[in-house]
Amino acid sequence: MQNLKLIAWQNSVFKLTLDFSGVAAIYDLPNCIIRMQMRQAPFSPVIHEWSTAVDNIIYNVAAKLATFVAPVKDVINFSGDYKADIIIELPNGAPVVEATADITFRKGVTRTTPYSTETDTAGIFDTVEIVSSFNAGDRLLAPPTPTGNAEMIALMSAAWFDFRDVSTLYQTSDTSTPVTTSGQTLGRVSDKTGNGRHALQATAANRPQWKKKSGSRYARSDGVDDFMSINMTGVVSAYVIVQNRHGWMLSGPQYMGGATGWRIPLNEPEQIIVRETAFSDAEIVVLNAYFSVPRQYAIFTSYSTTAFHNIAGPSAPYQITYKGENGLTYQTTANGQSVDVGAQGLTAPITVLYPDVIRTDNSATRIYFYGNGFAGLIPSMQVSSLSEFACGDNQLAGSLPSFPASLTAFSCYNLQLAGSLPILPASLTYYSGANNLLTGYLGTSISIQFGSVYLGFNNLSQAAVDAILVQLAAAGKNSGTRVCDLSGAGNAAPSATGLTAKTTLLGLGWTVTTN
């Protein structure tokens, strides 16, 4: 919320000055036309326009301040609620809507001279206050303090990708061809921490696009085959923040297991921040202020205009927010059914926001959102009541987060998860994680309840394959469902130790498939 007060100036002219330093960092403002168009409702006729083209906006290049000027004769009849778009008209004529504001004119009129005789020179004592609420995520105003880039770097230790900073973006996986305009593909995003963990994509067909829209600058996957990888050698677990223009989320600890092909989430990120230690409550406060958009439990993007989720447990259903590429928003508490946001007028790609309340609501017992084509990151699952979590058949990247002790079934097949399988809770009976990029396993024992293991078509090392077989054999489950699939391209074959454990499992009635 930004409260602005428009007051009479020298008795005749109203002035409003805004800090445009945030916009000036993006555009060559002296060569652009700045406009503010005011309407009574979206898409209705323009009631009044300010513009640098007619000098009722004056832009101070040095101070990066834009002053909106309106003679009393123009403003005197404004009253009530209005919508105002602030538009940057680029040198090539392309208009970019930088911000939209809800503006209310409240008049406390004390007039000493009739308007009909007003000459714009003296005698008016009207005071008009406007209260303006700029949309969340706009970049008109400078990013809020208290943090600047130096402080942000201090908050992280592993990697920082800033898609807003075009100086870190390249079309190729080396630094030979910088990104210069929206729509170009990304071959490299340089790590701003200085740790050298650059996000790279050497293969042309797999490169995401860099997009610039309404002041936001972000990476967009084609939803088919795009990804970018970073080298997480030496990082066993980490916390990952993803921020886009609609919100930010924090997931962790994610078990990276030193993955060399760890893929960054492509849910239209403006920033991705990776740190090996947890964020404190005080740091979360700083991050909230820095991002200036609300924290979410999860943020996904998809090229599909239908989405499914099924969340069981909470007494009041969660309100899921869908945001379309065309700017339309749809919110619903519909649960357990496919939601067609295309029918609500939203165009793809859509962004799906799961409210932050889920993160701490210990009444949720089941969270399903499989089969949606969602790009993003698996959110943290530290909900003590959670029994079932299913997120397979999406385009989620990153790693597996830790499992809550209450979890009995987890499904994450057909994703892009790299890193290690974390310690499995004793209550877990079913794990379906085929067709990912998982390489390791961090657990030291498996519960006798665990009877369904689907990890085919990963990149599991021989040590990981052996460990899973040995621990299953040690658990000794000999009744109920007993299936273990560690086969498929990418997974290593078991060693002699693993084969011995496999023989034990077969003797216990298991169906075991390995390479």
Added chain:
Amino acid sequence: MTISLVCIVSAGNKTFADSAAAAFGYGPGNFSVPLSSTGLFPPTHWCLHTWGSENFIAMLDAAQAGQLSPLPAGIDAVALQTLLSNMTRSVRPVDANPRWHCDDVLAAQGLKQATASSS
């Protein structure tokens, strides 16, 4: 970037298609999406989606017609012509939904993205 491009090659042509793309400077493993008629492994075809330009399409056309020279070292002109003649290629405007573009081309070919069984 002015176009959305989907290309499909048979599994037998994948190795050469990838090596040809790499020889032209587009990096390794461009055909990275496994396809089959059942939607399950093993893949019978592979596809890619990318954004490109009209110039790129013109280059493909010239190579298919045997009119592109010089070719990168190690790329045989006839083998490249054969590959491109047998490659399914679809072009849409750059602002087309890439996922739907790809899905439409796969449906027309009777193919689905191949994945491991979910359980």
